[in-house]
Amino acid sequence: MRRFSSLLVLCAWLLASGAHWDLAQGFGWARMVVSYSRTMPLEDALRLTFSPENLCGVCEFVAENKTRSSAEGFASNAPAAPESPEKGKLVLATAPEHLFVFGSATAPSWPAELFLADACARPAPPTEPPRAV
Numbered sequence: 553m554r555r556f557s558s559l560l561v562l563c564a565w566l567l568a569s570g571a572h573w574d575l576a577q578g579f580g581w582a583r584m585v586v587s588y589s590r591t592m593p594l595e596d597a598l599r600l601t602f603s604p605e606n607l608c609g610v611c612e613f614v615a616e617n618k619t620r621s622s623a624e625g626f627a628s629n630a631p632a633a634p635e636s637p638e639k640g641k642l643v644l645a646t647a648p649e650h651l652f653v654f655g656s657a658t659a660p661s662w663p664a665e666l667f668l669a670d671a672c673a674r675p676a677p678p679t680e681p682p683r684a685v
Contacts, residue, residue: 573618580610 566572581601588597600606
């Protein structure tokens with residue numbers, strides 16, 4: 553269960569950071585290298601794949617949506633703030649904290665003999681432990 557929750561957190565973090573666009577871009581590049589390497593040497597295919605003048609449909613789609621998502625950011629869901637002379641200043645408004653103190657009882661004391669009695673009463677092991685040769 554711990555691995556599953558860790559995997560979910562990792563996936564959420566990757567999606568929030570935009571790694572899905574990098575994965576799609578990698579897919580587009582791999583597809584371009586494979587298609588170009590069928591007709592030309594691998595070195596030329598790599599050069600043509602990563603040239604900015606030669607974009608495939610996947611590359612254009614990823615570039616367009618990556619810039620759009622970074623431009624929108626998280627502020628797109630936030631309501632627009634009214635214009636004020638204090639725009640751009642950080643204002644910290646904190647509410648007073650309520651402190652609840654409950655009565656606490658003293659911790660029970662356990663006698664040490666309860667824990668040490670079994671350690672003293674144990675018999676010795678039946679045989680000696682093995683020694684390194």
